[in-house]
Amino acid sequence: MRPPQGWEEIRAEVLRRIDRRDWRPGATIPTEEQLAAEFGCARATVSRALRELAGAGVLERRRKAGTRVATHPVRKATLDIPVIRLEVEGRGQAYGFRLIDRATAVPPPAVAARLGLAPGQRLDRFRTLHLADGRPTALEDRWLNLAVLPEPPPADVSLNEWLVKTVAYTYGDISFSAEAATPDEALLLETPAGAALFITERTTWAGEAPITSVRLAHAPGYRLRTVV
Amino acid sequence: MRPPQGWEEIRAEVLRRIDRRDWRPGATIPTEEQLAAEFGCARATVSRALRELAGAGVLERRRKAGTRVATHPVRKATLDIPVIRLEVEGRGQAYGFRLIDRATAVPPPAVAARLGLAPGQRLDRFRTLHLADGRPTALEDRWLNLAVLPEPPPADVSLNEWLVKTVAYTYGDISFSAEAATPDEALLLETPAGAALFITERTTWAGEAPITSVRLAHAPGYRLRTVV
DNA sequence: TTTGATAATATGTCTGCACATAATAACCCC
DNA sequence: GGGGTTATTATGTGCAGACATATTATCAAA
Structure with missing residues (x-):
């Protein structure tokens, strides 16, 4: 199984693990460093993927406490408002x-x-x-x-x-x-x-x-x- | 005048220049490299700021063509949708x-x-x-x-x-x-x-x-x- | 004149490293 | 034990450099 490469593939992989209930709502997921080691990439790349997911409301991140799957779905939906x-x-x-x-x-x-x-x-x-x-x-x-x-x-x-x-x-x-x-x-x-x-x-x-x-x-x- | 430091200050500075009509709708703004030189920071930092603004619909970016101020305000508003x-x-x-x-x-x-x-x-x-x-x-x-x-x-x-x-x-x-x-x-x-x-x-x-x-x-x- | 290959260029992404910061855990002293 | 100080830790941000990629500009051939 080829590891995900690029931050978008990592984002997709994280979403997949949440969907498959490997990581359940409220649970803490591995640290950026651990994920970077698993995927064989730099921490910044994992960080980018997790930051996007946090921006979408899927993850909640706090320093020292780590990253967890959001429990209360305060979803941040992005609207396009054209003229x-x-x-x-x-x-x-x-x-x-x-x-x-x-x-x-x-x-x-x-x-x-x-x-x-x-x-x-x-x-x-x-x-x-x-x-x-x-x-x-x-x-x-x-x-x-x-x-x-x-x-x-x-x-x-x-x-x-x-x-x-x-x-x-x-x-x-x-x-x-x-x-x-x-x-x-x-x-x-x-x-x-x-x-x-x-x-x-x-x-x-x-x-x-x-x-x-x-x-x-x-x-x-x-x-x-x-x-x- | 102290140059902006940190990507958030750079984002604010870019917004201010747009507000002050230094950069008008449709106009191409300087390249990341030029802005990085002006602000005395790394290109990655400018890039981060411009990427955020593009995500908000304020800027439009294309490889080779550069970054321009959005003309048609297809604004990307972010909604919080709580339970x-x-x-x-x-x-x-x-x-x-x-x-x-x-x-x-x-x-x-x-x-x-x-x-x-x-x-x-x-x-x-x-x-x-x-x-x-x-x-x-x-x-x-x-x-x-x-x-x-x-x-x-x-x-x-x-x-x-x-x-x-x-x-x-x-x-x-x-x-x-x-x-x-x-x-x-x-x-x-x-x-x-x-x-x-x-x-x-x-x-x-x-x-x-x-x-x-x-x-x-x-x-x-x-x-x-x-x-x- | 049109077309097609080629070069130039600005953004997109990644790496590896460093330090800052916030929040927790551990500890010590009373 | 309780309370306050200190250490630890995971994320946040920054930098310099490198390469990838999309798109435009250029120029030569048909």
């Missing part, structure tokens, strides 16, 4: 969007709190309907802090696409929830009022300055997946 | 659960397909209501393949907790969606019929054998967060 256009095009549909309205206003308290704004400060609000093959797929409600942008956005291109190419991206916060469609949302998304909508909310900073807070209401049927 | 008991206790509430019913039956086609079962194969179904401070917080609908378990589950402890301690965990699939509460679900979760519920679905294999498929319907107000 809507790519998501639509990835399904083989034609993407489009329509600007519903645009205004300058004081954002609701929840948004102001998320962005860390002084009360009463005004922001620009854009509401955009995203279309897949002409049918609405998501309603975007974006509050944008134009004051901190390095240059004013052009009027002729998608605000989204301009933003991602222009301002830096260090998402501070993403959250997901389910909400019933308001009459307004239902109308725009062409769905019955009260339908269950999947909501994505993102708040973005560039360094210290809050840039934008977006709420995406996805049309019914939307599903967010992770693959491990 | 419900820990989630409830983490909020400082008292956890409890109640087994609603248990049966052996042929699962609906969607579940059978997810698990890759032959049509007509029977599984065990457990429905459990999870409680926080006595109030329902989530409804669990679990289909379990008892045949592949190494030993039959005991009757006196929580099936969940026994499962995670006994069988290996290699989640194959997790998905999130929003659905309207059925009358049955609404009754159990003490919420109006048709309320928007946040749904988590997980399917688990141990090696080749499908173990279990779980559908969790969270009571209204549930929110899944990521921290970057």
